[in-house]
Amino acid sequence: MEEKEKENIKERNEICSKTLKTGSRTYFFDARETRAGDYYLTITESKKNFSETGEISYKKHKIYLYKEDFSKFQSILDDMIRFIINEKGSEVISERHQKDFKNQTHHQNQDIKEIKRASEMKNVTNMNFEDI
Numbered sequence: 001m002e003e004k005e006k007e008n009i010k011e012r013n014e015i016c017s018k019t020l021k022t023g024s025r026t027y028f029f030d031a032r033e034t035r036a037g038d039y040y041l042t043i044t045e046s047k048k049n050f051s052e053t054g055e056i057s058y059k060k061h062k063i064y065l066y067k068e069d070f071s072k073f074q075s076i077l078d079d080m081i082r083f084i085i086n087e088k089g090s091e092v093i094s095e096r097h098q099k100d101f102k103n104q105t106h107h108q109n110q111d112i113k114e115i116k117r118a119s120e121m122k123n124v125t126n127m128n129f130e131d132i
Contacts, residue, residue, distance in 0.1 A: 015039060024048045041065040 016031040028044040043063045050056060065073055 038067065040067065041070075 013032045014030060015033055018029045020027040020029070024047055026046045028042075028046065030042045030044070031039050032042060033039055041064075043065065045061045047059045048056060049059055
């Protein structure tokens with residue numbers, strides 16, 4: 001297949017695209033066209049990974065969603081989103097997922113201990129050696 005023919009197929013397949021970037025993940029929502037001229041949706045999750053040598057790679061997962069499944073898919077997605085928000089609220093608790101969460105917790109605990117020590121020191125009566 002010639003390069004120009006591949007480009008024409010790619011152009012025909014890609015009708016509309018939207019991108020959502022969130023931290024180390026990017027989501028691609030692409031409306032594409034079938035050979036018969038109908039449309040379908042692909043949702044691709046791309047996650048940036050770093051190897052031990054520091055090389056960057058991307059791990060991708062793709063979902064193909066066809067029109068006959070749109071209504072059921074949307075209904076279940078809406079139900080699951082409502083369930084999660086009702087159970088856990090809309091606030092994101094992302095600190096637990098950060099690589100240095102333990103370090104942050106350790107530093108926060110150290111800060112709290114220092115504040116307590118400083119508070120305790122304020123309660124100590126100042127005495128001079130001559131007062132003894």
